[in-house]
Amino acid sequence: MFLVGTDTDCGKTTLACALLRAGADAGLRVLPFKPAASGPSGPAGDPERLAAASDLGVTASEICPLRYAEPLAPGIVEDAGAFVGGSQLDVRRDMLQETGSIGHVRKTMESLEATHRPDVTLIEGAGGLWVPMPGGTWLPAWVAGLGGAPVVVGRLGLGGVNHALLTIFALRALGLPPRGFFLVDTHGMPDAARTHNPAVIGAASGLSCLGVMPHAATSTSWLSADAWTRMTAT
């Protein structure tokens, strides 16, 4: 499955780490994968956090083939020029095009899968949905090209209804319908909207809320009972 954020810092890695541990507790082999990461390496880096949360014995460099030091969109760090001065984005045609970088990363992921034989591969995107990615591509092409079922991750709180619905409806318009959504309490600030948002997003989209992850969660009791089934059903 492919965790698609509503924004950067919306809690994707934190949620993914919790899912890796919950999956292991449920007897599932869950392989983390981060196609492209940007920002400093070290224990706070996404690939390091994901590798540390996995019990499959993978390393950060194995699960993240494309790594950039600058904390910007991966495609912009690689080649900002690819995203300016060219022709306008054609959402329907160009966004779902395969390129060399996607094929190369897919082969890396498939080789890891062949080694570790996971029940599920948990792929984390970068930032939100419309993010410049390596090879002059955009993130939707990676969701399509790597083949993971999309699952939306958004921030719990005021503003989250709009962010989640924009992402869900954009994925559907691209022919990449999401399986469900998670909301993550990244800030732990009291906010009345938080009570209503999961149900409002669920009703408006017709999608299941797979869980509302509390701030500084210490258990996974917030994970809906059918979350794994919904995320991994073929």
Ligand SMILES: Nc1ncnc2c1ncn2[C@@H]1O[C@H](COP(=O)(O)OP(=O)(O)OP(=O)(O)O)[C@@H](O)[C@H]1O
């Ligand atoms: N449930 C939570 N409890 C406490 N802190 C959280 C929680 N979720 C996220 N955070 C904090 O919010 C910040 C952003 O979270 P995270 O790194 O998971 O976001 P992200 O969506 O993976 O970002 P990126 O776009 O960089 O990949 C981090 O400092 C993280 O520790």
Ligand SMILES: C[C@H](N)[C@H](N)CCCCCC(=O)O
């Ligand atoms: C560096 C950061 N932590 C992210 N992984 C990359 C975020 C890219 C966001 C691009 C954008 O929407 O402007």
Ligand SMILES: [Mg+2]
């Ligand atoms: Mg992350």
